[in-house]
Amino acid sequence: MRLSDNDLSRIPESDFHSLGQxxxxxxxxxxxxxxxRFSRKRAKAAWGMLxxxxxxxxxxxxxxxxLSEHPGIxxxxxxxxxxxxxxxxxxxxxxxxxxxxxxxxxRAAMRTCxxxxxxxxxxxxxxxxKRTAGSLDEGASDAEGKPRPKFDSNIAKQAQQQIDDxxxxxxxxxxxxxxxxxxxxxxxxxxRRVVELTFAGRKTDEIxxxxxxxxxxxxxxxxxxxxxxxxxVAEDDKP
Amino acid sequence: MTSPDRLLNDxxxxxxxxxxxxxxxxxxxxxxxxxxxxxxxxxxxLEDAPQPRYSAEVLAQIQGxxxxxxxxxxxxxxxxxxxxxxPRLRKxxxxxxxxxxxxxxxxxxxxxxxxxxxxxxxxxxxGTIDPAGVSRKxxxxxxxxxxxxxxxxxxxxxxxxxxxxxxxxAYMRSxxxxxxxxxxxxxxxxxxxxxxxxxxxxxxxxxxxx
Numbered sequence: 001m002r003l004s005d006n007d008l009s010r011i012p013e014s015d016f017h018s019l020g021q022x023x024x025x026x027x028x029x030x031x032x033x034x035x036x037r038f039s040r041k042r043a044k045a046a047w048g049m050l051x052x053x054x055x056x057x058x059x060x061x062x063x064x065x066x067l068s069e070h071p072g073i074x075x076x077x078x079x080x081x082x083x084x085x086x087x088x089x090x091x092x093x094x095x096x097x098x099x100x101x102x103x104x105x106x107r108a109a110m111r112t113c114x115x116x117x118x119x120x121x122x123x124x125x126x127x128x129x130k131r132t133a134g135s136l137d138e139g140a141s142d143a144e145g146k147p148r149p150k151f152d153s154n155i156a157k158q159a160q161q162q163i164d165d166x167x168x169x170x171x172x173x174x175x176x177x178x179x180x181x182x183x184x185x186x187x188x189x190x191x192r193r194v195v196e197l198t199f200a201g202r203k204t205d206e207i208x209x210x211x212x213x214x215x216x217x218x219x220x221x222x223x224x225x226x227x228x229x230x231x232x233v234a235e236d237d238k239p
Numbered sequence: 240m241t242s243p244d245r246l247l248n249d250x251x252x253x254x255x256x257x258x259x260x261x262x263x264x265x266x267x268x269x270x271x272x273x274x275x276x277x278x279x280x281x282x283x284x285l286e287d288a289p290q291p292r293y294s295a296e297v298l299a300q301i302q303g304x305x306x307x308x309x310x311x312x313x314x315x316x317x318x319x320x321x322x323x324x325x326p327r328l329r330k331x332x333x334x335x336x337x338x339x340x341x342x343x344x345x346x347x348x349x350x351x352x353x354x355x356x357x358x359x360x361x362x363x364x365x366g367t368i369d370p371a372g373v374s375r376k377x378x379x380x381x382x383x384x385x386x387x388x389x390x391x392x393x394x395x396x397x398x399x400x401x402x403x404x405x406x407x408x409a410y411m412r413s414x415x416x417x418x419x420x421x422x423x424x425x426x427x428x429x430x431x432x433x434x435x436x437x438x439x440x441x442x443x444x445x446x447x448x449x
Contacts, residue, residue, distance in 0.1 A: 017302070020292070021290045044314050048314040052301055052307045052311065053301065056254075056301075057288070057290075060262040061285060063261070064262055064278050064282050077263060081306070084306055085309075088307070089310065089323060089327075089395065092314070092398065093391075093395060093398060095398070096394060096397065179287055198251060198284070198288075199288065201255065201289035204255075218248075219244060222247070223247050223248065223280060226247065226280045230279050
């Protein structure tokens, strides 16, 4: 049974570890509306626990990440934990700006945030943005050839990156809705049903029982359904 | 070698059972030419996979992960995440603290005042300074030195402000995070006098706020 907002408000922080993502997020939503110190502290604690419980998803997304412009490049296995640490830091900071209210919105924002961190890491590794600060004495020229402090141009680049990042966050939120919509577009009903049940958290034996079918069949339907889902989402994402 | 379909479903089952599967362990079992296909399918699953209900033992394991343990200890810290972020950025830039201090002095046009800047930077890394007191000028300089956006450093310090405010005298190190960073800097003289009227330019940059 779903806990009421009052029930959630009475749960001590020491018990937050026992709550699911949905309840932790609800505590964040309730508390961020109140500006008192107690609420802020609870929001931080709930947010920290929410992110901690998601560390495995983050880790696996990092390990799977590929740069769109260089698909052969990925985070080296011995660097994954380091990147995960940076992602965790970035996700914790996201509390300041996150305005979503659902798990889906959180996941979309999380995925985008992790993508940014992975991209930054890989670009550093590739040496593209390595030491953009460079020497304090290093100069650059503007369009007219006049000397211009290098840092101004870097700050401008960063400002543009922030604008691009904000756009990506909005697209991530929209993407979350599109994933849901994409599931409904999976053509074969049995594949669609298996994917729906998988995302509803049903285990394989539960799905076998509900659909009265074999494990091998569930496995096959799930694989094909997820391949279809990825294809549909990728097509929908094209400009 | 195992088929991608079988590996995907093994991953999904392990995830749903709260066994904390690592995608690399499954990818390496797939034939090389089929690893991308498996990666795509697992990625699609992780897109919306429900969070498993972890056992108490697994939750304790998660809380014990280095990143989780270190950052959880700082969530309630009055210094925000600087004790974690700044050393990481410095290590990534391959700089010692002295080198950062020297570059800060240059950026702030305070060459020759490194001995005054050093204890303040130490306090930023050790979490014994009020982030709200550190000027934007210092944060901008650090963002250039480390090659990151200003917001990355600013937000990490401002996280402290999202919680309860306490008097500056209450800033304490989190021993679980910092005891491994025992350093000769601990012997530095206290940074700056208490009376704002007696503050010099360096004090104002690190304690005067934004």
